[in-house]
Amino acid sequence: MRSMRPIWLFRSARAHPFRPATTVLNEHARVIEGMLHLAEPIERGRNIRLRGEDGFVGDIIVKAGDIIRPAAIGALISLGVEEVEVKQRPRFALLPTGDELQDNCGESARVYDANGPMIAASLRYAGIDGSLLPPAPDDEDFLRNHVAELVAIEEADIVVTTGGISAGSRDIIPRLIEEQGGSIHFHGIAMRPGKPVLFATLADGRPFFGLPGNPVAALVGSRFFVQHAVRMMLGLDEEIGETVEPIGNVRPGITTFSKIFRSNGYSGQDAIKILPGQQSLRLRPLLMANAWIRTSADLSGRVTSEIYQLYGRIV
Ligand SMILES: Nc1nc2c(c(=O)[nH]1)N[C@H]1C(S)=C(S)[C@@H](COP(=O)(O)OP(=O)(O)OC[C@H]3O[C@@H](n4cnc5c(N)ncnc54)[C@H](O)[C@@H]3O)O[C@H]1N2
Numbered sequence: 001m002r003s004m005r006p007i008w009l010f011r012s013a014r015a016h017p018f019r020p021a022t023t024v025l026n027e028h029a030r031v032i033e034g035m036l037h038l039a040e041p042i043e044r045g046r047n048i049r050l051r052g053e054d055g056f057v058g059d060i061i062v063k064a065g066d067i068i069r070p071a072a073i074g075a076l077i078s079l080g081v082e083e084v085e086v087k088q089r090p091r092f093a094l095l096p097t098g099d100e101l102q103d104n105c106g107e108s109a110r111v112y113d114a115n116g117p118m119i120a121a122s123l124r125y126a127g128i129d130g131s132l133l134p135p136a137p138d139d140e141d142f143l144r145n146h147v148a149e150l151v152a153i154e155e156a157d158i159v160v161t162t163g164g165i166s167a168g169s170r171d172i173i174p175r176l177i178e179e180q181g182g183s184i185h186f187h188g189i190a191m192r193p194g195k196p197v198l199f200a201t202l203a204d205g206r207p208f209f210g211l212p213g214n215p216v217a218a219l220v221g222s223r224f225f226v227q228h229a230v231r232m233m234l235g236l237d238e239e240i241g242e243t244v245e246p247i248g249n250v251r252p253g254i255t256t257f258s259k260i261f262r263s264n265g266y267s268g269q270d271a272i273k274i275l276p277g278q279q280s281l282r283l284r285p286l287l288m289a290n291a292w293i294r295t296s297a298d299l300s301g302r303v304t305s306e307i308y309q310l311y312g313r314i315v
């Protein structure tokens with residue numbers, strides 16, 4: 001024995017009135033004939049948790065504008081903070097429209113409502129919940145009632161339709177939104193897919209998005225317009241894509257979103273493959289895609305490209 005100073009041994013270091021200098025694991029200590037045998041060297045402070053080790057007075061644990069993710073909940077509670085003021089995530093209400101649409105997949109020559117479940121799922125994936133309504137026919141009187149009911153859903157902080165916004169005689173969503181007291185801010189944008197996308201504010205100020213009927217155009221609208229609006233409503237920063245060497249479909253004055261597969265090439269360099277089947281009705285290439293590339297060409301010929309996650313995640 002090297003030291004003649006007395007030591008106190010306790011079986012458990014938990015909540016003991018003395019602050020132990022160190023601990024030795026139970027399974028590494030044996031008392032044999034009154035002698036303590038240790039299977040590991042003693043090291044000061046081993047397995048000792050000091051009070052306040054995970055945060056000091058004056059530390060900022062979460063700051064205004066942060067998203068309360070699970071770790072923030074744990075950290076706040078561990079430090080005794082039980083309540084914080086938060087902004088509630090906005091909720092959506094989504095109405096697919098179109099005479100040709102059929103709610104459930106079955107034997108029929110009609111078009112199955114792919115947009116409703118897909119857009120609702122994409123918003124939920126991004127962290128926003130809400131309600132999906134059954135598809136509404138675009139007969140004027142029917143649709144007027146459906147749009148009135150949609151706008152009347154009080155729990156919805158953001159209101160979305162798909163279809164019925166291009167130039168056909170049945171594309172009456174813009175008119176019906178105005179009839180409901182909405183103000184249209186833009187209808188049509190220089191982008192592909194999603195050219196006819198519409199943004200309005202309803203009479204009470206809630207945002208409204210009319211997404212195009214073509215499924216990929218609807219998904220792009222939800223991914224880049226609806227999600228952007230939600231970020232703004234939550235006071236979050238604008239999403240910024242990762243700038244890469246310009247690649248993709250370059251049309252002067254137009255922004256294109258292309259489905260891509262991104263992988264590490266043989267030389268360790270990023271390989272970006274623009275997938276075949278970029279038309280806005282073609283959903284299946286999305287199953288192969290793992291990102292979007294946004295390519296914008298201004299009228300002077302300057303081209304920029306950024307990569308965005310396929311679905312995105314807000315909260
Ligand atoms: N004269 C013009 N015609 C079109 C234009 C234009 O600028 N001028 N734009 C084209 C573009 S681009 C798009 S995108 C479409 C969008 O039109 P709508 O929003 O009115 O959509 P619909 O005509 O109702 O549908 C288009 C297409 O998508 C199918 N669809 C619709 N909803 C669903 C759904 N819930 N699930 C699955 N598929 C759906 C629908 O059957 C049509 O085939 O307008 C172009 N025309």
Ligand code: MOO
Nearest residue numbers: 193194195217280
């Ligand atoms: O916006 Mo439309 O997407 O090209 O079919």
